Amino acid sequence: MSEIIAVMNQKGGCGKTTTVVNTATSLAVMGKSVLVIDMDPQGNATTSFGIDKTKLENTIYDAIIGDVSVKKVTIPTFIKNLFIVPSNISLSGAGVELSKKENYHIVLKETLKDLPPLFDYIFIDLPPSLGVITVNALVAADSVLIPIQAEYYALEGVADLINTINLVKKRLRTPVPIKGILLTLYDKRTRLSKDVYKELKNHFGSTNLLFNTVIPRNIRLAEAPSYGKPCLIYDSESTGTKAYLSLAKEIIERDGGN
Ligand code: ADP
Ligand code: MG
Secondary structure, three states: OOEEEEEOOOOOOOOHHHHHHHHHHHHHHOOOOEEEEEOOOOOHHHHHOOOOHHHOOOOHHHHHOOOOOHHHHOEEOOOOOEEEEOOOHHHHHHHHHHHHOOOHHHHHHHHHOOOOOOOOEEEEEOOOOOOHHHHHHHHHOOEEEEEEEOOOOOOHHHHHHHHHHHHHHHHOOOOOOEEEEEEEOEOOOOHHHHHHHHHHHHHHHHHOOEOOOOOEOOHHHHHHHHHOOOHHHHOOOOHHHHHHHHHHHHHHHHOOOO
């Protein structure tokens, strides 16, 4: 059975796409079969794998709005065991089109039923909003991974996010467990980063929700997408690469270690 993990935070720039691309790559290199579903019209996850988003025959849009099977939209990346359902700007109108549909919130879940049972992990990369696409991802996902940037208002949006998760749980009777909360863009030289870490520990420490792995601010992680490569391929020795390998290990451990 595939485990579908939606990487979600309505704040932009907190490391969602970086987390999806590099965690998925780490798991694939560790021998897992992995699919990335790019659900952001910006298509940043798509370009991070060196795929030209302007030249795609089909995207996630065709799978959820059109009548193209998601199987047909799934393409291999240049990394073994790692596939992607790409996205581009065509997805930007999908929210409005989706909301016109009856049962608009289950469209993605229904779409993904066509996938072969090939993948150990499926990661959904989302735009920075709590709109229809995000609700669809919440309904389709088995769990949610929340990246939080080590900065001053870090925890502010998290309450809204958890409210949305709870709303979906209540209204749609779909429980969506939180896979984990991940501190990103951590800069060990700054007091602010340390303070945010402490705050997260205070807030979530007792719940086991906070991943032990912390993702450091690492220039290699920021450079890699412009070369169309995940960080592990771009610089295998970088601290960013090591951090995402450690997160992948932790995810496998949380799943019982197989
Ligand atoms: P989101 O998908 O949440 O908007 P991104 O993953 O695109 O966030 O990250 C926002 C920007 O910060 C990107 O330019 C990305 O390369 C950079 N970035 C993300 N994580 C790190 C990190 N740990 N260290 C350095 N730069 C990072
Ligand atoms: Mg993104």
